[in-house]
Amino acid sequence: MSRFACVLVEHFDAAAIERCEPALRERPLAILNPRVDRPNVGREGGPTARIMTTIEANTAAREHGVRPGMTETEARARCPMLLTRPWVEEYVASARHALLEAALAVSPRIEDGGAGLAYVDTIGLERLIGDPAAIGRRLVHQVRAIGLIPRVGLAASRTAARMAAVNGSGAVTIIPPGRERATLAKVSIATLDLAPELIATLGRWGVRTLGELAALPREGLAARLGPPGLRAHDLALGLDRDPFRPWTPPPFWEEAQGLEWEIDSLGVLAGVLETVLERLCRRLAAVSLVADSLEIRLGLASGGHHARAVSLAYPMSEVKPMLTLAVLDLEAHPPPAAVTRVTISAHPIRTQAGQGGLWQPPAPAPRDLVTVLARLAALVGADNLGSPVLVDSHRSDAFTMLAFSPPSDAAASLDHRASAGGIISSHSPRAEGPEPPAGPGRRLALRRMRPARRVEVETVGERPVRVEARLVVASAGPWRASGEWWDREAWARDEWDVVLGDGALCRLARDRLVGHWYLDGFYD
């Protein structure tokens, strides 16, 4: 059984750009970085020259002879249709994290081998996935899902697995146990990460392949080359002497996009946000994670940054609701200057899927609900939206608002209903009969006036007889209430239910502390 798998993405800097712009994948692409040449070193203030140099080229460009280290002019001379992109650190960092996370979806023990390289401990995976070929195919599938094209090698050691990935002809290459030395014998020593001086020395000795290096006497190598020589010998034998350093994912996952132009319109910015979120969501989906919050950082043309934290109403990995929430948040809090860079971080969590009850009534899908709530919050304000909760107080109209989050089980509502004594049957004879007993479920509603309107009331004794020149034809009261007399918020009032001459049935309240009359609302 193979002990390790090596996931390798060739020409990684170019692959990271292709991941952000998939259309570049089939075309010759070179990644450029400015190199500063100082022809007049030693003279202060001497002129410097910025030469764009190729630091990476994809396979299509290499077929035309483009190699890292060439100047842009030289590369274009070899490949006239060459496309170039500047090197962006965020792209490479995001792709590197994405590669590691994709490997993590297959095995809990992985090691970061550098940009474009991940080692996977495959012990125990045969029970979950199958033979080494199946494990290799799973790794390829996971890495392709995040937009990178990998090659996978499986062998008993990390070094052998990497050699298999580098030199293999297919997407998955497997070195059977015990065949490492024979398989690696013809591989060039240039594929090992050895110091150039060491490779030059071995070259002078006529050692060109790993097999020739492995055949050298170990004691002699130690005497002539020291520890680097012994390490090279171990690598040639396919042995790992370095400890396995497991990689753990950071608490936030990040994707970024550098812009070649400044964006000052939210509509255009939304397109960029969607692109970045798509990459982020693909990464989350590849490892069966969801995000419960987003952090958006916008680099501004003014040199500053605009950061927004968007908390998602429910953990999600869908682009559309995330984009809606992000755009609505940026509409409410727009960046103060044009945007030149977009970075989005997601805080990932793992959720377990649940199944609703068979008789559970349908409810708004969380994705739809969070979207409509965000739109409504933008329309009426977040404070004017939610579920009312009564406050434990005798004060009239004492309530607070909570974020709308209906309970997921229908039984909870039915229990609530039963405890309130408010079961209403649509077949109840109460609805038809002229003299039904008015149960708690058929309560007279009060249309509240907010705030309660102060009115002028004429009284006879304490009973109201005229409300702002409107005759009171019937009244009942007072209903006396008071509270918080132990505090500075003390209140005391007499409530009256009155019928006015125009037929309106309303509730009046007299503030006993100041003597004012208020119209609380109308019964309706």
Add this chain to the structure above:
Amino acid sequence: MGDRLAPVRGEITEIVGGLSSGRTSHLLACLGEVVGRGETAALVDTEEIFDPGSAAEAGIDLRRLLWVRCGSNREVALRAADMLVRCPGFALVALDLGERVPRLPTTMAFRLKFAVRRTDVALLIVGRRRLTGSSAALAVETFREGIEWAGPGPTPTRLARVRTTTRVLRARRGASGRPPSSWWSA
């Protein structure tokens, strides 16, 4: 509300009436029925008149009720209702327009009608007068028939209950017959 006058999913129902005619009590009863079945409802409250205390006394599970307060802005209220009826999963979206019901373009009324049909949401509109015209499947008007007072002596000390009745103004699916009366306890 009896079955005959209850809002139907996928259709628009209107309750109109004057102040103290019982329309808001009918609205609460509809919300209570829906929420009592474990379903989710929304109330677009144009004039912010909703009284959570009355609703709780009517047995409404307020956790399942989304309350949208519109600050007396009728245009905002209509837009909020339009958004909500496009969200599948709400069993009932109630729009309380209060005393000043705006003129609604016919195109907007049809838009609401097709939206509720597509998402299978019941849209209940409450106001002084009708809003959606022929787009409503059912329209009823409420009237107050009587008031009962209570108290230990000859002078009443509290409002006991109110009796209301309804008249069908428009019914696409025959809702004829004796108009039902309802008692509402204070």
